[in-house]
Amino acid sequence: MRSRAxxxxxxxxxxxxxxxxxxxxxxxGGGHAVGAVASLGSDLPRWTRDPGVRTVHVQxxxxxxxxxxxxxxALRRAGVAVTxxxxxxxxxxxxxxxxxxxxxxxxxxxxGGDVVLxxxxxxxxxxxGGETSVRLASVEGDIAITTATQSARTGTAPARASKAxxxxxxxxxxxxxxxxxxxxxxxxxxxxLFVAPGKDVVQGRTGxxxxxAGYSAVILxxxxxxxxxxxxxxxxxSGGGAVLAGTASRGRRVAPLVAWRAGARVVAPLGTMGGxxxxxxxxxxxxxxxxxxxxxxxxxxxSAAAVAARRHHAGRVAAVGYDETWRWxxxxxxxxxxxxxxxxxxxxxxxxARPAAIGEETRTGAAPVAALHEILxxxxxxxxxxxxxxxxxxxxxxxxxxALAALLGEWLLRRTRxxx
Numbered sequence: 010m011r012s013r014a015x016x017x018x019x020x021x022x023x024x025x026x027x028x029x030x031x032x033x034x035x036x037x038g039g040g041h042a043v044g045a046v047a048s049l050g051s052d053l054p055r056w057t058r059d060p061g062v063r064t065v066h067v068q069x070x071x072x073x074x075x076x077x078x079x080x081x082x083a084l085r086r087a088g089v090a091v092t093x094x095x096x097x098x099x100x101x102x103x104x105x106x107x108x109x110x111x112x113x114x115x116x117x118x119x120x121g122g123d124v125v126l127x128x129x130x131x132x133x134x135x136x137x138g139g140e141t142s143v144r145l146a147s148v149e150g151d152i153a154i155t156t157a158t159q160s161a162r163t164g165t166a167p168a169r170a171s172k173a174x175x176x177x178x179x180x181x182x183x184x185x186x187x188x189x190x191x192x193x194x195x196x197x198x199x200x201x202l203f204v205a206p207g208k209d210v211v212q213g214r215t216g217x218x219x220x221x222a223g224y225s226a227v228i229l230x231x232x233x234x235x236x237x238x239x240x241x242x243x244x245x246x247s248g249g250g251a252v253l254a255g256t257a258s259r260g261r262r263v264a265p266l267v268a269w270r271a272g273a274r275v276v277a278p279l280g281t282m283g284g285x286x287x288x289x290x291x292x293x294x295x296x297x298x299x300x301x302x303x304x305x306x307x308x309x310x311x312s313a314a315a316v317a318a319r320r321h322h323a324g325r326v327a328a329v330g331y332d333e334t335w336r337w338x339x340x341x342x343x344x345x346x347x348x349x350x351x352x353x354x355x356x357x358x359x360x361x362a363r364p365a366a367i368g369e370e371t372r373t374g375a376a377p378v379a380a381l382h383e384i385l386x387x388x389x390x391x392x393x394x395x396x397x398x399x400x401x402x403x404x405x406x407x408x409x410x411x412a413l414a415a416l417l418g419e420w421l422l423r424r425t426r427x428x429x
């Protein structure tokens with residue numbers, strides 16, 4: 010019985026010695042590493058070279074730069090379990106070119122606090138926290154939003170030449186000054202204005218198919234134009250834009266585009282000034298939106314919409330209830346010409362066809378918090394889900410004590426039975 014106990018103690022001692030030697034041969038790395046964003050510059054090279062590091066946890070008080078985030082992602086792909094925690098403010102920026110001749114750059118920024126808007130030449134503006142959009146007439150290089158500790162950056166699409174706008178309706182002051190306003194804003198306008206049966210005033214190209222290869226938008230000024238112009242629904246379906254002004258929404262040909270009912274024409278009260286933006290002229294057609302059409306009211310006057318918009322497949326449709334905006338332009342005051350031009354240019358740009366962004370670079374730095382979630386996963390809140398690792402030195406001491414105790418026990422048993 011004693012010989013079995015001696016053998017067992019001997020085996021335990023030998024196993025403990027072998028484990029002690031194996032532990033000594035493994036490079037010291039601790040297996041686990043914890044770091045802060047400020048020390049990652051020196052920690053990352055050390056963790057990468059140390060084969061003993063199997064888990065890395067990063068405590069963030071600000072976002073790491075793109076190179077650091079990529080390095081952490083590379084460690085994760087190499088088999089190191091990388092986790093992170095920290096309260097980092099959301100930050101994202103997106104840009105696109107506005108449709109139209111101006112080619113303005115629209116910047117949409119989302120941030121947890123105030124940020125500085127910059128391009129390659131320097132600071133442009135300060136934006137409030139939350140979601141903010143601005144329009145820039147021109148920019149140089151990338152667009153960035155920065156706080157005291159972090160930034161987001163994205164590129165801008167190149168400017169593209171705009172296509173023409175097609176205007177159709179009864180000949181009159183409204184058509185005349187609408188064409189003038191769009192041309193002043195930089196649009197190239199083709200127009201067909203009806204004077205009498207078989208008698209039309211034509212500007213620009215005639216007999217050209219209404220498609221997105223030649224036109225960005227079509228504007229129909231009344232129901233007669235809506236019945237006379239063919240192919241509007243197909244044009245919008247393929248990505249073009251349509252503006253239905255006045256009574257144009259009543260036309261049968263444009264019925265698939267309409268998600269509202271055009272009511273009876275309402276005249277402004279006596280004494281209303283032409284520059285009153287509640288009328289933008291002296292009359293309007295109220296629009297009652299359908300509950301299931303997906304239309305959004307853009308301007309509401311009383312209980313009805315005066316301007317509404319909706320999507321139709323790949324294109325956009327806007328309805329404008331104002332049908333005498335020329336009065337606003339002519340009698341509204343010193344700035345009425347510029348206001349009329351800017352308002353109509355904005356309506357057309359909001360529905361105009363937008364060319365596909367081909368070959369434009371996608372920048373992960375535009376939404377760094379989202380990119381961090383994508384490459385490292387959500388924050389864990391704790392360093393390691395498996396608890397604190399057992400200290401290496403304590404394990405070595407335990408194995409040494411176990412080997413000594415086992416060999417000493419075997420020696421004592423042998424001495425008590427008189428074995429040498």
